[in-house]
C-alpha cells in the first residue's frame with residue numbers, strides 16, 4: 001500500500017489548495033469544549049504555508065444540519081479559534097464568494113444540500129475553488145460525501161499530514177502487527193463492532209470483549225443477561241463466532257449489575273483481561289468496558305485503560321468517540337496512537353475501502 005501524501009507534491013507555488021478539515025468539535029453555545037480535532041489540522045496548514053501555496057481553502061462540517069442553514073452550527077467559533085493561529089484568514093458563506101485572504105474558511109459544508117448526496121454538480125462547483133485537494137479529515141473518510149469523496153474525481157488528491165499518520169498507524173496494526181496481537185472491543189454499537197471482530201478472528205491471538213457488546217456473546221453462550229442492553233438481531237452472528245473461536249474470543253467471567261442489567265465488567269474479568277493485555281506486543285482498543293459515564297460503572301474501563309497504557313512494549317492503537325473521552329486525563333506515551341476516527345477507524349480496520357481514501361491509497 002502506498003499513501004499519496006502532500007509531501008510528495010513537488011510544488012505548491014501558485015496553487016490553491018482545498019483542505020477537507022475536521023471541524024466537528026463539541027460546542028457549548030459557541031465555546032469549543034475540546035479542540036483535539038482542530039489541533040490535527042494545524043501542521044498541514046503550516047506545511048502548505050511554508051511551501052508557499054497561493055491560498056488555502058478550508059472546508060468541513062459541524063454537526064448534522066441536514067442540508068439547511070442552522071445558525072447554531074455555524075463555523076464562526078472555529079474561525080475565531082483559527083484566527084489565533086493564523087493571521088490572514090477570511091470566512092465565506094458560499095463557494096461563489098471570492099476572497100484574497102491567504103486562508104479562507106467556507107461555512108459548514110453540510111449547510112449545502114449536495115454535500116451528503118455526494119452530488120456531482122456540487123462537487124464540480126466546489127472543485128472550481130482550488131487546484132489541489134487534501135483530505136485531512138480521517139473521521140469522515142467513511143462517508144460518501146462531496147467534500148470527502150466526489151471531489152476527488154475533479155482534483156488531484158492527497159493525504160494531509162495527520163491523515164497520513166492515521167493510515168500508516170492503523171495499517172501497521174491491521175496488516176503487520178507484532179504478535180501477540182490483542183484486540184479489545186467494548187462499547188454499545190454491536191453492528192459497528194462485529195465486522196472488526198470478524199476481521200481479526202484469524203489475525204489476533206485474543207479478542208477481549210466487554211461493554212454491552214459482550215452481553216450479546218454472553219447470551220449467545222447461554223447465559224442469562226436479564227434486562228441488559230443487547231441486540232437480538234446479532235445473536236446468530238455471535239453464536240457462529242463462538243462456535244469456532246471460543247478459545248480466542250474472551251468474554252467477561254463476572255460483572256457488576258444493577259436492576260437486572262449488566263453495566264460493567266467485574267474484578268475477576270479485569271484481572272483476566274489485564275493479564276492478557278500485559279503480554280501483548282500489539283494492542284487495538286475500541287469501546288468502554290461498561291457504562292463508564294456513571295462513576296459506579298467506570299471501574300472496569302479505567303482499570304483496563306491502566307493495563308493497556310502500562311504496557312510499554314506494545315504498539316497500541318486506540319480509537320472511538322466515547323473511548324477518546326475515557327482517555328481525556330490520561331498520559332499518552334509514544335507507543336500509543338489515538339485515532340480521531342470512530343466509525344472510520346472501525347471500517348478501516350475491518351478492511352473496508354473508505355470513499356475518502358479512494359484516490360489517496362494505492
Ligand code: ADP
Nearest residue numbers: 187188189211212262263290291320321322323
Ligand atoms: P465508541 O464511541 O468508543 O466506539 P460506543 O459508541 O460503541 O463506543 O459505545 C459507548 C457507550 O457504550 C458508552 O456510552 C457506554 O456507556 C456504553 N456501554 C458500555 N458498556 C455498557 C453496558 N454494559 N450497558 C450499557 N451501556 C454500555
Ligand code: MG
Nearest residue numbers: 320321322342
Ligand atoms: Mg460512540
